Amino acid sequence: MTARHAMPTGDRPGIGPPLWLLAELTYRCPLQCPYCSNPLDFAQTQQELTTEEWVRVLRQGREMGAAQLGFSGGEPLVRQDLPELIAEARQLGYYTNLITSGLGLSEAKVNAFRDAGLDHIQVSFQASDPELNNAVAGSRKAFDQKLAMARAVKEAGYPMVLNFVIHRHNIHQMEDIISLCERLGADYVELATCQYYGWAFENREGLMPSKAQLEKAEAEVNRYRERLTASGSAMKLIFVTPDYYEERPKACMNGWGSLFLTVAPDGTALPCHSARLLPIDFPNVRESSLHSIWYDSPGFNHYRGDSWMPEPCRSCDEKGRDFGGCRCQAYLLTGNADNADPVCSKSPHHDRILAARQAADHATAGLEELTYRNTDNSRLFFRG
Amino acid sequence: MTKLLEQIPRLRPGFRFQWEPAQNAHVLLYPEGMVRLNDSAGAVLKEVDGQRNVADIVATLEQQFPDAGSLEDDVSEFLKDAEQQHWILFS
Numbered sequence A: 001m002t003a004r005h006a007m008p009t010g011d012r013p014g015i016g017p018p019l020w021l022l023a024e025l026t027y028r029c030p031l032q033c034p035y036c037s038n039p040l041d042f043a044q045t046q047q048e049l050t051t052e053e054w055v056r057v058l059r060q061g062r063e064m065g066a067a068q069l070g071f072s073g074g075e076p077l078v079r080q081d082l083p084e085l086i087a088e089a090r091q092l093g094y095y096t097n098l099i100t101s102g103l104g105l106s107e108a109k110v111n112a113f114r115d116a117g118l119d120h121i122q123v124s125f126q127a128s129d130p131e132l133n134n135a136v137a138g139s140r141k142a143f144d145q146k147l148a149m150a151r152a153v154k155e156a157g158y159p160m161v162l163n164f165v166i167h168r169h170n171i172h173q174m175e176d177i178i179s180l181c182e183r184l185g186a187d188y189v190e191l192a193t194c195q196y197y198g199w200a201f202e203n204r205e206g207l208m209p210s211k212a213q214l215e216k217a218e219a220e221v222n223r224y225r226e227r228l229t230a231s232g233s234a235m236k237l238i239f240v241t242p243d244y245y246e247e248r249p250k251a252c253m254n255g256w257g258s259l260f261l262t263v264a265p266d267g268t269a270l271p272c273h274s275a276r277l278l279p280i281d282f283p284n285v286r287e288s289s290l291h292s293i294w295y296d297s298p299g300f301n302h303y304r305g306d307s308w309m310p311e312p313c314r315s316c317d318e319k320g321r322d323f324g325g326c327r328c329q330a331y332l333l334t335g336n337a338d339n340a341d342p343v344c345s346k347s348p349h350h351d352r353i354l355a356a357r358q359a360a361d362h363a364t365a366g367l368e369e370l371t372y373r374n375t376d377n378s379r380l381f382f383r384g
Numbered sequence B: 001m002t003k004l005l006e007q008i009p010r011l012r013p014g015f016r017f018q019w020e021p022a023q024n025a026h027v028l029l030y031p032e033g034m035v036r037l038n039d040s041a042g043a044v045l046k047e048v049d050g051q052r053n054v055a056d057i058v059a060t061l062e063q064q065f066p067d068a069g070s071l072e073d074d075v076s077e078f079l080k081d082a083e084q085q086h087w088i089l090f091s
């Protein structure tokens, strides 16, 4: 017996329902990660959605078929109405994920969220030791708090998912990171190399690992994985390698407007959490229903299908597999979001990726030279 | 090791099994993931309640699908596969 079958189709021919809803509750966050995917000018963001507005979004999403729900940010814990939103989500039938830095979390909250119906808490770490972790996060107490909260999550009976964003300053720690996770009893470990949007694009030179660093890390992860399999461990390692070292782009978000729907703190609806940087008008849940946003808005239809593609994608026989890659990456690296993702070796702009690889081989910048994500720096970006 | 038929399967912590009208299918939900199940996988997992052993589940399903003949092999094979995927645990 095989367990899977083909994806469903939604209310419009060829457009499936948004099965995943990401609720970015706020851009506020006590940390300052230099790779944060929030917009550079987050400090300018207008009023956050109210509790009632979020509840409406959750209901509409569930009616359309959304089953996975992520609460993220910023730091979602700064929203006082989080327990209320969790309870509403659970009652609607969502599988509810909380994606948190662990700051502002407490054992009492971990338990209260569980009682409200939260399914899973993902705690993100910056490194396997306090010095490096706290330097990257821009906070002196972060590491101990994260450890304590990871333990509390386990204790409360949640599946434990730990997330580490990997870059050139912690990529040498793979073994330590995985063994820390094993000691904590993690079920899933995400080792996610930076994706270069938002603050990470600004800091790319200071974050991107070299090819040699990456190969060493991959070998370490594979060795560890074999050891885990041999010992019958159920801990799952997910290593997301940077696409800058690939010759073909990733199938970004599984296709534009095909599965994922993000709602930003101010109600802007996006096909992925970094799409805000594109020169496209995206709809707002304050003005339209999620249904009309998903199926009918120009923003969500902009890159559906393949009639928008220029060459080399247009006549490429691989376009059904990667959809031409990531629109944000195309925009950031070529100035035109219609272009092929320059990760692709068929792209006429692939030299920009090659240049970034070369730069990574020779980079010397220390952590202290990165631009940290905080309100002061954000205001600078806004002024330009 | 006890025989598979005597073992009691249950969903791994953090996994949820439910019917999704929009997909017209049962799904298995877990941290940041979802598997859409076909009819037979859905029918088997629906009976996995952490109380009944595999033999009971086979008997229930054979009652539900009297035309299907013996289901022991299919069900066992599926449950072993589900265990390998770490969807379920046996106790």
Ligand code: SF4
Residues within 6 Å of the ligand: A029, A030, A031, A032, A033, A035, A036, A037, A038, A073, A074, A075, A101, A373
């Ligand atoms: S990446 Fe860091 S700074 Fe950005 S929201 Fe997450 S914890 Fe806060």
Ligand code: SF4
Residues within 6 Å of the ligand: A248, A249, A312, A313, A314, A316, A317, A318, A319, A320, A322, A323, A324, A325, A340, A341, A344, A345, A346, A347
């Ligand atoms: S040319 Fe475009 S469609 Fe073809 S592989 Fe490259 S990015 Fe994908």
